[in-house]
Amino acid sequence: MTVPELFVTFYNVFMETYKGFLEAGLLTIEITAIAVVIGTILGVIFALMKISNSKVLQTIANLYITLIRGTPLIVQIMFLYFGITSVIILENFWAGAIALGIHNGAYIAEIFRGSIQGIDRGQREASLALGMNSSQTMRRIVFPQALRRAIPPLGNQFIITLKDSSLVYVIGVSELFGVANRVAASNFKQFETFLVVGLYYLILVLIFTALLKWYENKLDVDK
Amino acid sequence: MIKAENVHKSFGKLEVLKGIDMEVHPGEVVVLVGVSGSGKSTFLRCLNFLELTNEGVITIDGKRVNQKKDDLAKVRAEVGMVFQHFNLFPHKTVLENVMEAPIMVKKVAKSTAKTTALEILEKVGLSDKADVYPNKLSGGQKQRVAIARALAMEPKALLFDEPTSALDPELVGEVLQVMKDLADEGMTMVVVTHEMKFAREVADRVIMLNEGIIIEDADPDTFFNHSTNERTRQFLEMVNV
Numbered sequence: 001m002t003v004p005e006l007f008v009t010f011y012n013v014f015m016e017t018y019k020g021f022l023e024a025g026l027l028t029i030e031i032t033a034i035a036v037v038i039g040t041i042l043g044v045i046f047a048l049m050k051i052s053n054s055k056v057l058q059t060i061a062n063l064y065i066t067l068i069r070g071t072p073l074i075v076q077i078m079f080l081y082f083g084i085t086s087v088i089i090l091e092n093f094w095a096g097a098i099a100l101g102i103h104n105g106a107y108i109a110e111i112f113r114g115s116i117q118g119i120d121r122g123q124r125e126a127s128l129a130l131g132m133n134s135s136q137t138m139r140r141i142v143f144p145q146a147l148r149r150a151i152p153p154l155g156n157q158f159i160i161t162l163k164d165s166s167l168v169y170v171i172g173v174s175e176l177f178g179v180a181n182r183v184a185a186s187n188f189k190q191f192e193t194f195l196v197v198g199l200y201y202l203i204l205v206l207i208f209t210a211l212l213k214w215y216e217n218k219l220d221v222d223k
Numbered sequence: 224m225i226k227a228e229n230v231h232k233s234f235g236k237l238e239v240l241k242g243i244d245m246e247v248h249p250g251e252v253v254v255l256v257g258v259s260g261s262g263k264s265t266f267l268r269c270l271n272f273l274e275l276t277n278e279g280v281i282t283i284d285g286k287r288v289n290q291k292k293d294d295l296a297k298v299r300a301e302v303g304m305v306f307q308h309f310n311l312f313p314h315k316t317v318l319e320n321v322m323e324a325p326i327m328v329k330k331v332a333k334s335t336a337k338t339t340a341l342e343i344l345e346k347v348g349l350s351d352k353a354d355v356y357p358n359k360l361s362g363g364q365k366q367r368v369a370i371a372r373a374l375a376m377e378p379k380a381l382l383f384d385e386p387t388s389a390l391d392p393e394l395v396g397e398v399l400q401v402m403k404d405l406a407d408e409g410m411t412m413v414v415v416t417h418e419m420k421f422a423r424e425v426a427d428r429v430i431m432l433n434e435g436i437i438i439e440d441a442d443p444d445t446f447f448n449h450s451t452n453e454r455t456r457q458f459l460e461m462v463n464v
Contacts (some may be wrong), residue, residue: 004377016363053273120310122310123312124307125273125310126304126306126307126311126312126369127272127312128273128295128296128299129273129299129303129304129306129326129373130299130300130303130323130327130328130372130373130376131297131299131300131301131328131376132296132323132324132327133296133322135293136327136328140323140327141323142311145312145313145314148314196311199267
């Protein structure tokens, strides 16, 4: 196949599939967004548990983080999908999004823990010296500063999540990669089809990166 | 106002405070001096329970504080503290820095807190900086905001931990002036400092710490001019007064 021929088939595949991919892309964005929200909530909770004084909470947080970091995401998705759906009836979309969220929580917890511990000790002391209690100090003084510091690594993690969302195809979710798989199986143009789907992921990542840059700049100006 | 009895503090095996007794009366200005490592900053931090003592009793305004059972936040709300490195909240404006604790701790209405905060900022000469973020301020201005922030809680006493040590020399004066004004108004103050001129002019008593114990407690004139303590005289020679 010559290069111009390749370009033509690529174009054809693109034109034939873009409607289906647009829908699938939306699903990818939805799964990612849900996973990011779940992951961030879990991340904050487990980060606070990990830096708490309670040995029990610390152990629970460590166990969670170790288990998630120590096993492949694809195994976690399968495990949670069959685990959850054996107890309650859940669409595979939701099972996938929740699994991805739980996976992310462990990484985000470590991001938050690092950024909280990176805040100068003097900030906490100044707050306590004013008579604020520990929870007020965390909520009003330490965490807002830690959050700013966490935004670049969080953005990075969100990009990873976007790409990792492709793995939920294993439980039959029709997101970008799942659709690409099906399309390639029917048109036999695997190379062009995966090139197209790669392009979609790239575009999504670039859009997200631009949004993140814009937000970081905005924070800097405010300060 | 503040009374410390037999205060001991160790960090691991290192015993930093070896039994300190001190009383500060209302309206008194006490300056703590000593070489670095003498325990003066640690002692000051014990008075606000940022460090918990291993032994001894601290009484604030007639109330013995139980470090384990009492709500330390309540105790701390009554004694302000000013730090060497200011520790202003960088994500809040000057005004928000000053308003934060009255709103959160004393549950003062926002509008009231704002009025009070502006009055206090006026007093330290920074009302024009109310809406600025701390990173736009000079060191001297930062420290004056930190003092304003402590004052906003209407503390019964103020603790200063080397408030001018992190400042460029030309900015020291403006901070000392604010402290002097506070002293003149009758604020009870405990000040750890290397500013001997401030100690001489403003202090009611100068206390010298050495290796975790008080070795001299005297009025400034006696301390600076007639001390018979060998260590004190060595120290004064070292700091050149």
